[in-house]
Amino acid sequence: MTAATVCRTYGTEPREGARFCDSCGAPVTEHDTRAEYKQVTVLFADVVHSMDIAAAVGAERLREIMTDLIDRAAAVVQRYGGTVDKFTGDGIMAVFGAPVALEDHAVRACLAALGIQAESGRLAAEVKERDGIDLQLRVGLNSGQVIAGEIGSRSLGYTTIGEQVGNAQRMESVAPPGGVMLSASTARLVDGAAALGEPEFVRIKGCSEPVAAHRLLGLAERHSALGRLESHLVGRRWEMAAVEALLERAVEGHGAVVGVVGSPGIGKSRLVREVSAMADARDVEVFTAFCEPHTSQVPFHAVMRLLRAATGVEGLDGHTARDRVRDRVPDADPEDLLFFHDLLGIADPDVELPKVDPDARRRRLTALVSAASLVRTEPAVLVVEDAHWIDEVSESMLAGFLTVIPQTASLVLVTYRPEYEGALMRVHGAQTIALGPLSDPETAALVSELVGPDNASPVHKSLGCSASNRPNTGERGRTAVVVIEEAHLLGHDQLEA
Ligand SMILES: Nc1ncnc2c1ncn2[C@@H]1O[C@H](COP(=O)(O)OP(=O)(O)OP(=O)(O)O)[C@@H](O)[C@H]1O
Ligand SMILES: [Mg+2]
DSSP: OOOOEEOTTTOOOOOTTOSBOTTTOOBOEEOOOOEEEEEEEEEEEEETTHHHHHHHHOHHHHHHHHHHHHHHHHHHHHHTTOEEEEEETTEEEEEESSSSOOTTHHHHHHHHHHHHHHHHHHHHHHHHHHHOOOOOEEEEEEEEEEEEEEOSSSOOOEEEESHHHHHHHHHHHHSOTTOEEEEHHHHHHTTTTEEEOOOEEEOOTTOSSOEEEEEEEEEOGGGSSGGGGSOOOOSOHHHHHHHHHHHHHHHTTOOEEEEEEOOTTSSHHHHHHHHHHHHHHTTOEEEEEEOOGGGTTSTTHHHHHHHHHHHTOTTOOHHHHHHHHHHHSTTOOHHHHHHHHHHHTOOOTTSOOOOOOHHHHHHHHHHHHHHHHHHOOSOEEEEEEOGGGOOHHHHHHHHHHGGGGGGTTEEEEEEEOTTOOSGGGSOTTOEEEEOOOOOHHHHHHHHHHHHOTTTOOHHHHHOOOOSOOOTTTTSSGGGOOOOOSOGGGSOHHHHHO
């Protein structure tokens, strides 16, 4: 990977010696190619014989079917904490465990795979009735180490590469239509939680010997709901009650902004996941943007992620995406709309952007987004995770846009670590929830949940730490091991013990 001097947003080469991009005013930096190794499960889902379907129903109808399918699949991926990495021609690639590390990435990916098959089955029934054709998906999963980050000389967004990605695609290619195939590594990780078929030895491209693969038949009852994937939420009662009250008010049209602050590992993301589940149960949509160390220098990154999710353009082709956006903001000034398309990454390549100075453009975009939020009547929860890594442009745009939230039906949650002192922690009228360590009895309850009450020795019982929520912990009798990954969660007495 070579470093090239380009605009992170536009990928354009600046004039010689220029320190700012002529197109967007963003600082021109050495292209950041930082990427990291992550343990993940990669999911590929692809439509079987899509060419035959195209021949039977025509390209336009196939596109409609694919859009529907991809929307549904992406929603399932999101529900289980995964990220859609890209849309392949016939389906999607999703990753569980990056950018956000998930200890139970393999179980989540299995749940998503089954969920995607269930959704695709529902859609297939409609398609069968309307078009008389069989729509079927193959899904493949593989787990292992990948390289994840902003990769490539143009900012293509966060992506994942490596041999293990290719192996997931190979599992997909050998999956039976309507089925889910796991590689041996994924099968090992979900051992005990999933019902698997006998190992099948399949030939895949690039391997001279057949490799073992397992069909996923189902997941044990206790893993059938996302809530059961994690230990129960321990404590945080008043925090949850406070957010629940704010969500109820938001649904009635009195939105709120809530900052959730606390040190690493204290439970900010966990609280947000609980709120998301609560919103889900009330049929309130949740849209999330994750900020990361390597995106803090990418102008517009956070706001682009959040708005792409909220406008529902993810996975749509440019034309359909622009139509959808026009429906959402029917009264927008046509020039502003062009800027908005550009921000969302759905600009028509044949239309030139008006020349406007970057500050004015930012202001106009903020006004447009604010106006769009004010007309939106359906309630929503918007989450900005890890704002301590937010890029400057997104921060200033969001700070402007958050001022209209009280007049909308949206609840906005912004999580950040204590070192963050930026504009999002000073939003007028925002509430702040500061998470402190769990109490001693709460931490004891958490450990006992993780290792099982019978396995928790007095020492284990006295430890209050989190993140040791590994599948199967506690199912191996008295040899259960508690890993103290979040020792700062321990109360003083527990540290003494
Ligand atoms: N109250 C809780 N009950 C049960 N598990 C918890 C609780 N709080 C945190 N955990 C677990 O502890 C781990 C770390 O929590 P989490 O990821 O939410 O931290 P965070 O504050 O978001 O950290 P970071 O700043 O690094 O993003 C997770 O596995 C989470 O499920
Ligand atoms: Mg977090």
